[in-house]
Amino acid sequence: MRSDNKKSVVVGIFVLIGIIILVGGILTLGAQQKVFVRSYKLKAVFDDVGGLQPGNNVWFSGVKIGTVTKINFYGDSQVEIEMNVDAETKDFIRKDSKATISSDGLIGNKIIVILGGTTQAPPIENGDRLKSVMPLDTDKMMETLQENNKNLVSITNDLKALTSKISKGEGIVGAVLTDSVLADNFRNIVANLEQTSNHTSQMSAELNQFSSNLDKEGTLLHELTNDTTIYSSFKKTAQELEETSGNASSAAENFKDASAQLTSKDNALGMLLNDREFAQYLKGTMDNMEEGSENLNENLEALQYHWLFRGAFRRKAKAEKKAAEEEKE
Template sequence: MSTESTRRSVIVGIFVLAGILIFVAGVFVLGGQQKRFTKSIKLIAVFKDVGGLKAGNNVWFSGVKIGTVKRISFFGNAQVEVDLSVEQSSQQYIRKDASASIGSDGLIGNKIVVIAGGTTSHPEVDDGDRLKTSEALSSDQIMATLQENNNNLLRVTNDFKELVGNLKRGKGTVGAVLTDSMVAENFKKAMKNLERASDNTTKITGSVSQFAARLNTKGTLANELVTDTTVFRRLSRSAAQLENTASSASQTVGNMNKASETLTKTSENLNKASEKLNNTNSPLGVLLTDQETAKNLRTTINNLSQGSALLNQDLKAAQSNFLLRGFFKKQNKAAAKATADSIAAAKP
């Protein structure tokens, strides 16, 4: 065999050996990624929709790749059964109450199965266990939600644009405040009034605080009124006495009113009597006002006095007359007897 042929054979052998090494390395690398050479257990999850999940996609638990999807098949009424090959070393962390869901590796990456949840109060899963599943949002649902959010954002933007336009045109109360100088001036005045009211409130609060401090100062009348029960009882008694005094004063005023009414009536009667006395048509009025009548009345009274004196003289003369002397003696005896009888009857 020639040297050239030997060289060629050596080169071909080297390339073949290199290809074999590359193939073996590739098998080990792919086997390592697919967990071909590690011990694993089988878990089952049933979904309504896997959203494009394929055999060979990864299985994640708490953000760590722990296995791959081995098989996808239909199950029951339009459901999909997914067989999961999970590393046996992660079995102790996955509990029977854990749940599986379909996720994605990144925003638009490959679909993956995500195992989450599980509590230590439940035992760890066994080979062949079926996990609970939770339906995740699909990309179509996410896009529909984003589209709806975009529409809502567009409506909000349009409403805000319309609101700003109305404000610029002076529509509404806020627009009037921003564009109308008179409204703005009134608003400033209102704010000043509010500021003054706030200052007055502050002053009132300070006065109340001072009053409260005085109430809490021992030895003052205000503190004694609040804390000393003896002073309070005295004030109560004084108030009761004042109330009684007021009641008595009220009765006195009532009596005075009645007396005033009586005096008023008496004054009215006196006025009426005075009017009658001043009336020239009445006898008393004539006697009091007519001088001629009064003179005649005095003359008549004088005549009567003189007549009475003459009559007394005539009676004395008649008693001295012998014809009437016996009559008067009998009357005197009868009067003396009546007096004696009354004296005797009065004695015991």
């Protein structure tokens, strides 16, 4: 009898412990699923839930406030999410709040994240549908990362080949890094550039000093910029030069007209210069005049020996001889 009672007590204790564990598990699960907490329903529609399941958590500002209760198809190809959310958060979630799908960690379970709205909007009510924000596609991100990894490997290989060629002295960069003659030439070029820079700085300083001296009182530039009399004189000179230039232009035009007339035969000078027949006629006339003057000279010489004019020529010769002697005295 005592052994039977003992067995009954032990069995009762184990049953009680099991009941306590069961109740504790139910309470724990209920607390996690917000079963025993006052809540209200919210909805959101997504194009793709990305593996979200009923029972996944709902978060707001980093705090778990509810769970996903249902996932239903909506419209042609969308999905509607129903959530139970703790009633205590009702005053903090606004009607312009948004819902998005995220992950609990890098590769954890999917969760719903509610993004807070503005204080100008009224608080959310039971059964309201939040605006949805499509999350980043993890698969596309992984594809992009894979593509970037391939590009990085290609760039690394190119850099490896490039550095290998440089170390071997190939190409311009390799030659510059490995050839001592080119290095010395480069140093000389840098030294020459530095010397040129110094000369340029010195020249700039000298030009600055020269320009400052130009505007000192007593210099030509100072007088030109400050003396109105010199300005008036320059202005008058410029006007006279302009007038002279106009006269020169007029004279050039007149000379051009005169030269044009010289090429024409309708005037005496043009006829002398351009008419060949008239030129031949003038030449014949000159020849006849020359021949006539020679004949006249011969006739005058013959007259000296004629008895009628012989005395006169002798008196003339004596007078010329006497005048010559007086000039010598």
